[in-house]
Amino acid sequence: MASVNALTEQAYQARDYKSDLKPIWCPGCGDFGVVTAIYRALAAVGRPPHEIAFVSGIGCSSRIPGYTTAYGFNSVHGRALPIAQGIKVSRPDLLVLAAGGDGDGFAIGGGHVSHAIRRNVDLTYIIMDNQIYGLTKGQLSPTSHRGRKSVTSMYGSLEEPINPLMYVLAYGAGFVAQGTPADMSGLAVLIEEAIRFPGFAFVNVQSPCVTYGEPDEQLKAQKAKIEDLRALGHDPADWLHGMDLAREYGTKLYTGVFYKNPTPAPTFAHAVSSLQEQLQSQALPKKDILNMFAPRQA
Ligand SMILES: Cc1ncc(C[n+]2csc(CCOP(=O)(O)OP(=O)(O)O)c2C)c(N)n1
Ligand code: SF4
Ligand SMILES: [Mg+2]
Numbered sequence: 001m002a003s004v005n006a007l008t009e010q011a012y013q014a015r016d017y018k019s020d021l022k023p024i025w026c027p028g029c030g031d032f033g034v035v036t037a038i039y040r041a042l043a044a045v046g047r048p049p050h051e052i053a054f055v056s057g058i059g060c061s062s063r064i065p066g067y068t069t070a071y072g073f074n075s076v077h078g079r080a081l082p083i084a085q086g087i088k089v090s091r092p093d094l095l096v097l098a099a100g101g102d103g104d105g106f107a108i109g110g111g112h113v114s115h116a117i118r119r120n121v122d123l124t125y126i127i128m129d130n131q132i133y134g135l136t137k138g139q140l141s142p143t144s145h146r147g148r149k150s151v152t153s154m155y156g157s158l159e160e161p162i163n164p165l166m167y168v169l170a171y172g173a174g175f176v177a178q179g180t181p182a183d184m185s186g187l188a189v190l191i192e193e194a195i196r197f198p199g200f201a202f203v204n205v206q207s208p209c210v211t212y213g214e215p216d217e218q219l220k221a222q223k224a225k226i227e228d229l230r231a232l233g234h235d236p237a238d239w240l241h242g243m244d245l246a247r248e249y250g251t252k253l254y255t256g257v258f259y260k261n262p263t264p265a266p267t268f269a270h271a272v273s274s275l276q277e278q279l280q281s282q283a284l285p286k287k288d289i290l291n292m293f294a295p296r297q298a
Helices: 031-045 061-067 080-090 102-108 110-119 164-170 181-196 219-225 239-246 268-282 286-293
Strands: 052-056 071-074 095-101 124-129 175-179 201-206 226-228 253-260
Touching (some): 031 181, 052 080, 080 102, 080 110, 080 124, 080 268, 102 124, 102 164, 164 201, 164 239, 164 253, 181 201, 181 219, 181 253
Parallel strands (some): 052 071, 226 253
């Protein structure tokens, strides 16, 4: 349980967000590191578990809410974002996380991403991008690279992959980052920053599938490839440079914040409350409205 809040102590520890459910992911799956990074990020933010709603779609990665003590909803394939947005709009006081796989988010659920971004609902969307459909035993996903062999592409994929980073940047997401469980501490910091960002925040996680993934996608190979955007001198306020770096998705493994809007746009909740205030200020006094319905004198 949470310890008493003290100046030097966090109100919650990572273990407070870990549920008793034992993950059934394959041993070594990257998603273990992702959930651990989420525990750490939530502890750093310090919201109690009962004030957190964690929504996912369907897939190996979408099992993740069950492994936390937040209120979880392992929903329908590709529908994490509509449900997460609905929760946030009706309960703006909650901290809302949405998560799922590359297939869940960019194949069947792809149409929802652009709308969540332009609506700018204040939530954090975490994709566990393993470039494959893990749960259904290794079919191509929208982020599988051209030439990728799989059970559905014996001669290699003939299609260009989606670039999730460019996709969300192009639609105007205010916060866009990429991390990997190969650098779990770094990933926890990125998720914390995404949660603290006021508006739609996106974190793409290169989370390898040990069962259907390729050798050069695994954690050991990733460690040798990681390039920290801060060390490269990237300014997260520079959208154009962020976009330029995002073009390297699939060839380079950049970790860090590609873009963080220094002047975040109004969130959907803010737009709704401003409109309500405006309409209320224009509203007729109650007695005038009642008078309209009063019976006319003969
Ligand atoms: C409407 C619908 N279509 C298809 C499926 C089958 N299905 C379940 S998970 C999945 C893809 C999983 O891949 P991804 O989202 O990348 O998650 P991962 O398992 O790789 O973490 C598919 C096609 C389904 N459950 N529901
Ligand atoms: S099949 Fe792949 S993604 Fe699914 S649990 Fe196993 S390693 Fe993880
Ligand atoms: Mg996947």
